[in-house]
Amino acid sequence: MGQGEKDSADNLVAPSDDRNELQVEDLRVKERCFEQREALPGEPRCAICGRYGEYICDQTDDDICSLECKTALLARIASETKIPVKAPARVKVPFADESFCVRDNNFPDIPSLHASQIASLRNKLDICVKGEAVPDPITCFSSCGLPEKLVHNLEAAGYTMPTPVQMQVIPASISNRSLLVSADTGSGKTASFLVPIIAHCSRRELQQCARKHGPLAIVLAPTRELCLQVEDQAKVLGKGLPFKTALVIGGDPLAQQIYRIENGVELIVGTPGRLIDLLMKHSVDLTDVSVFVLDEVDCLLERGFRDQAMQIFRALSCPQVMMFSATIHSEIEKLSNSLSNNMIHISCGSPGKPNKSVRQVVIWVESKQKKQKIFEIIKSKQHFKPPAVVFVSSRVGADLLAEAVTAATGLEVISIHAEKTMKERRERLRRFLTGEVSVVVCTGVLGRGMDLLKVHQVILFDMPNSIDEYIHQVGRASRMGKEGVAIAFVNEEDRKLFGELAQVLKTAGAPIPRELSNSKFTSSISLGTDRKRKLSSRARS
Numbered sequence: 001m002g003q004g005e006k007d008s009a010d011n012l013v014a015p016s017d018d019r020n021e022l023q024v025e026d027l028r029v030k031e032r033c034f035e036q037r038e039a040l041p042g043e044p045r046c047a048i049c050g051r052y053g054e055y056i057c058d059q060t061d062d063d064i065c066s067l068e069c070k071t072a073l074l075a076r077i078a079s080e081t082k083i084p085v086k087a088p089a090r091v092k093v094p095f096a097d098e099s100f101c102v103r104d105n106n107f108p109d110i111p112s113l114h115a116s117q118i119a120s121l122r123n124k125l126d127i128c129v130k131g132e133a134v135p136d137p138i139t140c141f142s143s144c145g146l147p148e149k150l151v152h153n154l155e156a157a158g159y160t161m162p163t164p165v166q167m168q169v170i171p172a173s174i175s176n177r178s179l180l181v182s183a184d185t186g187s188g189k190t191a192s193f194l195v196p197i198i199a200h201c202s203r204r205e206l207q208q209c210a211r212k213h214g215p216l217a218i219v220l221a222p223t224r225e226l227c228l229q230v231e232d233q234a235k236v237l238g239k240g241l242p243f244k245t246a247l248v249i250g251g252d253p254l255a256q257q258i259y260r261i262e263n264g265v266e267l268i269v270g271t272p273g274r275l276i277d278l279l280m281k282h283s284v285d286l287t288d289v290s291v292f293v294l295d296e297v298d299c300l301l302e303r304g305f306r307d308q309a310m311q312i313f314r315a316l317s318c319p320q321v322m323m324f325s326a327t328i329h330s331e332i333e334k335l336s337n338s339l340s341n342n343m344i345h346i347s348c349g350s351p352g353k354p355n356k357s358v359r360q361v362v363i364w365v366e367s368k369q370k371k372q373k374i375f376e377i378i379k380s381k382q383h384f385k386p387p388a389v390v391f392v393s394s395r396v397g398a399d400l401l402a403e404a405v406t407a408a409t410g411l412e413v414i415s416i417h418a419e420k421t422m423k424e425r426r427e428r429l430r431r432f433l434t435g436e437v438s439v440v441v442c443t444g445v446l447g448r449g450m451d452l453l454k455v456h457q458v459i460l461f462d463m464p465n466s467i468d469e470y471i472h473q474v475g476r477a478s479r480m481g482k483e484g485v486a487i488a489f490v491n492e493e494d495r496k497l498f499g500e501l502a503q504v505l506k507t508a509g510a511p512i513p514r515e516l517s518n519s520k521f522t523s524s525i526s527l528g529t530d531r532k533r534k535l536s537s538r539a540r541s
């Protein structure tokens with residue numbers, strides 16, 4: 001549940017022009033816990049009593065139901081002893097037959113790595129960097145002066161050590177450098193920008209700015225679901241720190257989003273359209289925004305989103321810009337260079353290709369046979385590996401297919417797409433993520449960035465419009481190197497992708513259907529040179 005939906009329990013006043021968006025009974029803050037109703041399934045629960053967590057505690061960002069429980073929560077926190085964070089031991093990096101210590105700012109006596117060791121480390125971890133004076137990678141989260149509480153939150157979230165993209169991005173970001181980062185799907189890019197943002201925001205609080213401040217960072221993402229997820233992760237990692245967030249997405253009441261921002265937040269996570277809308281209707285002080293993140297940058301800088309993203313960028317004064325995606329072309333590279341001088345380019349793993357941990361199974365299926373084929377897969381004990389995500393190309397197609405699969409298999413199957421209300425989208429996603437429903441049929445709204453942890457199978461019922469979207473949709477079947485499978489139905493209608501698809505399958509060593517390899521649309525293109533997707537002239541250093 002995003003924070004933008006709820007109100008601070010301290011002082012609830014809706015801006016007068018948007019007052020009609022709030023129910024009258026919502027305007028009175030519940031003082032006692034018994035005045036609050038029970039939480040319905042899927043609703044936030046009070047951290048103290050478990051009733052409906054209608055508000056957010058300003059100090060802790062926990063869900064709470066009333067002033068009474070807020071007081072109890074703060075009292076509980078005050079009485080808790082500080083959790084000691086283990087001092088990081090000297091980190092030994094196992095290299096074939098060598099190991100060495102890595103510089104740690106907390107332990108300046110530890111010598112920093114020699115340049116050749118850094119190069120060797122990057123080489124081992126498949127990290128490529130391009131740019132001037134690129135900061136060295138870290139190998140543990142406590143190596144670059146992060147707040148203790150943040151390190152503790154990372155440990156509590158099970159992040160025992162940084163992933164390669166985090167190793168390189170976190171120190172570069174902490175040095176205030178602008179970054180263009182391409183890394184495999186499911187490799188931990190989100191935390192790589194959230195960790196430095198949270199550290200940065202906590203530092204401001206330490207400097208004790210007396211004046212009421214505006215946000216310090218903005219993260220843009222192309223879909224509402226992705227924004228929800230990023231904001232949720234920000235809350236988990238920033239828990240207990242002076243770090244508040246606002247979720248600015250369409251489909252939620254604008255008045256509450258404005259109210260939340262006016263009361264002071266450090267981070268805004270939003271979709272470009274709604275954020276522009278909010279900025280046009282309401283004056284928000286953006287002077288303090290010093291970090292601007294474009295998650296899924298290639299999508300955000302495509303026509304459609306580009307003008308809005310650039311409009312927001314121009315409203316900021318020279319922020320540090322951080323851009324991320326698993327698919328970055330030379331065109332995006334060029335465009336990104338215009339957003340900042342002295343940019344660092346970072347590439348980790350094999351971006352621009354489907355995740356290696358996902359087995360790609362491309363099947364030639366004529367359009368009329370597709371439904372029958374998916375029924376067979378879902379009915380098959382051998383081939384169906386729930387929970388599964390089915391991607392289709394249209395909203396109406398999503399609804400119809402969900403109904404048809406339910407009728408044919410008896411399984412409850414739900415659909416998610418942009419025509420549903422935000423309430424429905426949230427509720428359906430929750431039901432899928434909690435395992436209540438094992439199959440979701442969706443359009444591209446879940447195709448990029450979504451961390452569908454338990455999902456190891458995706459079915460591309462309709463091929464997407466581009467090979468990049470194919471890479472992202474296939475990527476939903478694996479997180480952090482876990483094995484998954486992506487089944488894609490292909491036929492003549494997808495001919496514009498044949499060349500690139502055949503190349504991608506060939507590179508992965510996946511079988512190529514005979515109809516695809518024999519097609520005239522395949523041979524002319526796939527026999528050409530390798531796709532130029534990685535950062536051009538990448539240099540290992």
Ligand SMILES: Nc1ncnc2c1ncn2[C@@H]1O[C@H](COP(=O)(O)OP(=O)(O)OP(=O)(O)O)[C@@H](O)[C@H]1O
Binds near residue numbers: 160184449450480
């Ligand atoms: N250091 C870490 N240790 C353990 N788990 C991690 C770590 N960093 C991230 N994760 C987990 O890995 C999963 C994938 O992370 P994330 O969603 O950030 O990937 P991503 O690179 O943004 O992928 P995509 O390109 O698909 O959006 C998440 O479940 C996240 O919680």
